[in-house]
Amino acid sequence: MENMTFEKAMARLEEIVLGLEEGNLELEKTLNLFEEGLRLFRFCEEQLKGAEGRVMKLVQELDPGRDVSILEE
């Protein structure tokens, strides 16, 4: 997952989904892709949660009294 970015991960996820939906891959390959896909999901989620956390932190630094719930629009 080094050098992986959210965008790259998303692109790869799309690729994997298309491959899996096609459905004529070897079983071994199918399982590997499925596993990779789940890993990418986790990665993307962590990235987003991390980004949200950073934003909240910055917002609070900028404006300590601020209600951070603006992020949940």
Place this chain on the structure above:
Amino acid sequence: MERKRVLSVSELTGHIKTVLEQERLLAGVWVRGEISGYKLYRQSGHAYFSLKDEGAVISCVMFRSRVRHLRFLPEDGMKVVARGYISVFEKNGRYQLYIEEMEPDGLGALFLQLRQLRDRLDREGLFALERKKTLPVFARRVGVVTSQDGAAFRDIVKVIRQRHPGAEVVIAHSAVQGAAAPAEISAAIRALNEYGQVDVLIVGRGGGSFEDLWAFNTEEVVRAVYESRIPVISAVGHEVDYSLCDLVADARAATPTQAAQMAVPDIEALGYQSMVLKERLQNAVSRNISRRWQELDQVRDRKVWSQPETLTRQRDEWLSFLRDRLVKSCLKRLDEQSYRLNSLARHLDALGPHQVLRRGYALVRKLEAGDLVNDVEKVRIEEELEIILKRGTMRVRVEAKEPEKNGKHDI
């Protein structure tokens, strides 16, 4: 005899007009004279009059766009210096001076001198736009070169207090009119540059007559402004024309008040603006993140993740299909075998002794070993044998035997 070409009046007038307009001296001429018969037409806004001296008179026209720039009200008998070009008004066949600028004489000399200085400094590049410095956006210290007793200074301080209470004003006092003014103004500009602790300079005074503003049109002041490392706002109150100080400065304000507005930002407006920007920034970031969540959710909703069994379903189906076929084909094979077995059994039955017995034949068997007897040589007289009929068996004793003759039975 060759006949001379005859011109129409229009052709002749047109030719004269062309000749006059092509004459360089007449294309941009300064002339001194006295106004006579001045008439300003209300509707058109154009002014018509003559300029005269002891020996001659010339018709003059000043169009509305030029009249608007006059800094005095022309009157008959007034001595003036005017700049314009000569052309012909074809409708009445008169040549006229089309005046572009005009000043009262006396001032006229000063006026001419000023124009010449402007042209010279312009050629030198002092007014070039590309060397103008940008004003600071967040000036905290403003240097002011003006009279500390003037209304201009009070206006500047008032506006700066209003807009940016935190900003400081540094005054470098100078006379703004009189003989000492040019030297004092340039010295003040240089002093503030040496001091260096200001972000922007305002150089100027409130309005005044052409003569009052004279100091701001001197080469000395223009060069001092030009050499200033600190951006300069010129605030030489002058409605109509630019002073040379305006031309050389990095920015030009019509009044000291406007100069102060240009020098410092309005803190309140700035605060509001930055708040709005902050909101927009936050919203943009959170929208961005939300959109990505949505993207991720969309991929997650795809069947392969939400119902991963679909990944192997085809294989499952194939597998059960194969299993079914396998079982079916085995059963079929088994059926076939049992059928064959049955038929073989029937066959066997047909070949067996029972059918023969049914027809009245019998089997003879030894008692002890159970061997079937098919030869008299194998039995003794008096031996007991068992005879098997279709129905039941019986025991008999051999009384006599007779060997086979000719290998044939009698049956």
